[in-house]
Amino acid sequence: MTDQRTSPAETALWPAPTAPGRVEATVTVPGSKSVTNRALVLAALSSEPGWLRRPLRSRDTLLMAEALRTLGVGIEETVSSSSSATAADSERPGGEAWRVIPTALRGPATVDVGNAGTVMRFLPPLAALAEGPIRFDGDPRSSERPLHGVIDALRTLGARVEDEGRGALPMTVHGNGSLAGGPVEIDASSSSQFVSALLLSGPRFNQGVEVRHTGRTLPSMPHIRMTVDMLRAAGAKVDAPEGGGAPNVWRVTPGALLGRDLTVEPDLSNAQPFLAAALVTGGRVTVPDWPEHTTQPGDALREIFTAMGGSCVLDERGLTFTGGGRIQGIDIDLGEVGELTPGIAAVAALAEGESVLRGVGHLRLHETDRLAALVKEINGLGGDVTETEDGLRIRPRPLHGGVFHTYDDHRLATAGAVLGLAVEGVEVENVATTYKTLPDFPRMWDELLGLASGAGARA
Structure with missing residues (x-):
């Protein structure tokens, strides 16, 4: 795992806000x-x-x-x-x-x-x-x-x-x-x-x-x-x-490609931290324009987070996800949706029971070694996470504040924000790395939690 924290921007610490209560918000997620x-x-x-x-x-x-x-x-x-x-x-x-x-x-x-x-x-x-x-x-x-x-x-x-x-x-x-x-x-x-x-x-x-x-x-x-x-x-x-x-x-087959007029779907994987906020706080989050049919891996969040204790409805408003007030552990193969692993691991660290995340050994070769990073950073907050051959085993423990390093990985940054919802004193290093796929994430997060103007209406 490469750790390249060198510049002032990269070493800046962002105090991850603790949720003041149940989240109630509509979040417009940028394109995929x-x-x-x-x-x-x-x-x-x-x-x-x-x-x-x-x-x-x-x-x-x-x-x-x-x-x-x-x-x-x-x-x-x-x-x-x-x-x-x-x-x-x-x-x-x-x-x-x-x-x-x-x-x-x-x-x-x-x-x-x-x-x-x-x-x-x-x-x-x-x-x-x-x-x-x-x-x-x-x-x-x-x-x-x-x-x-x-x-x-x-x-x-x-x-x-x-x-x-x-x-x-x-x-x-x-x-x-x-x-x-x-x-x-x-x-x-x-x-x-x-x-x-x-x-x-x-x-x-x-x-x-x-x-x-x-x-x-x-x-x-x-x-x-x-x-x-x-x-x-x-x-x-x-x-x-x-x-x-x-x-x-x-x-x-070889042949000409046609010029298209394409409207990009919302990035469903980037909806993950906002849906996780509903699960962690027992609140409700709506993501407009969630497609009824899609090939995006993030669509699996509906099933995964429901299995972890929430419920969802897909209608003309979009996807509305509601937390049930308790987070359940999960044993799941994430091989087809590996990019969701950091956010699921963060939620699992706050669950009532043990979780096993399988089929994601390839994450060692992503933006950083995501498995090693999740073990180090969640355990640094008092957690109990161990690597397996192809994933992670997460045993919930009482967590405490501390620095959550991101290794220039946007999914690590949003995972740290999710943990901060329930754990006071979490500071996410280089939250600006979220610009890789989710511009202006800190503002969106503040609005989600009612900490900025326009909160609760559109993030």
Whole structure:
């Protein structure tokens, strides 16, 4: 686990507010990072311009947009004029719609990936279609995150990649304007993004692409289903396992992608801390625009938090979640929804019974080693959390205040905020890291708890 707390901003401590009582609020959650960044890639590879409405504006999505601009793609920000725009749109920060104008991709260029898995993995296949060398680099932690699945696959498909044998950043993709494509085998056990990365650019490969996963496990399948659904919506022909295809094999036929007018769903995973607040305080939180049908992993929160003691209703207002006043432990496999683990672990640390979180060994390779970080930080507040081979065992203990370190990981920061609801004196280090996917989180949290103007109406 890499600990890079160096700058004043990173070492700043945010006093996590203790809930003054039951939370009662409506929380408008910004757009999905996963949808926004996939949509940007598909729009950049399309045969005609497209619109992306209500995009998430956060560090990860702005890195993706800037990277595509570096490769020559036009991305214009404007106020949405769609008839589907709502009054809430006018209150969202920044541009309300992005017009993406595809063009011939070009280098030389240098792409800053920050610590965004979607940028470091989705863009190398796209860079192989560019003319000229494209160098990829990012935050120090980015060089510790695995890229071998994408690098080895690109070489098999005909690309030239220089990584000095690291299987990680920094690296350079030497594009010549096209890529042969065809069949490729990869082990995506460490990240489903390896599969999505190849599928997203597959329609532009000369032979399309056939991706076969050879590993024992494949985490975060909902994200692959999201990729497949978005490809099909853009006009691509995709054969996938859930459609009767061979297990762990995906095929994308070469062909043109259509420019779309897409409205981005709220980020359901980023709704987690707010729903957790209802569970922890026995309160009620409504998230507007929660989709009835979605491929987002965060939709699993409805079932998970209900099993931990709450109840929910999905209607025309959105999703309304109500805490039952008591938190129950849970024994659950989170392999498909691993990104929810930090928030679930925080709630579990406040439960009445033991919890076992399984199937998330791959989290050791995320923004930080999330399993080790959760053990260290929750135990630092008096908890009793131990690592298992593929997850965590959490035995509730009385907790006390202290510093909750985040290791530049946005999900650790929101987990610390959840703990602070019930534990006085929790100070979250570098809460600003939430800007990665959830801009302005501290203000939203204050409004949720009635500690800022507009509280209880819209956060």
